[in-house]
Amino acid sequence: MYMNHLTPIVECEVEGRDLPFSFDTGADSTDLLVRYYQRFHSGSKAWKKGKIKIPGAGGVVKRKIYIQPQVKLGIGDKTVTLERVPIHTSGTGTDIADLYGNLGQDVVANFGSFTLDFSTMTFSLGKLLAPDKANPKQ
DSSP: OEEETTEEEEEEEETTEEEEEEEOTTOSSOEEOHHHHHHHGGGOTTOEEEEEEEEETTEEEEEEEEEEEEEEEEETTEEEEEEEEEEESSOOSSTTTTSSEEEOHHHHTTBSOEEEETTTTEEEEOOBOOHHHHOTTO
């Protein structure tokens, strides 16, 4: 883990590669960015085309995206599986364009805790929750 101003940057293993992602505790879900698209689009036969509406100061902007049915992220000794993850095919106008994505609460939702340890600069996930506690709607 390292910091980009006040944003934690976490390395996650994706398809055998350690890649940097920002971690936004205020984001509900994970978004994959154009750098991810550029690296993995050649193997993207399962990706579906879609559109997303992004609200901003100038109004709502519609963007073309892809949706990856499933993404596996290795974080320390844990693997997080995310479903239906949006992939941006162009820049998002943020200062995180050199990263592969922005991790949201969906990454930590199935774990009892997570730790951002600034003394060792590590990010770790706690114990996996039982399925009924991880998703009360089940």
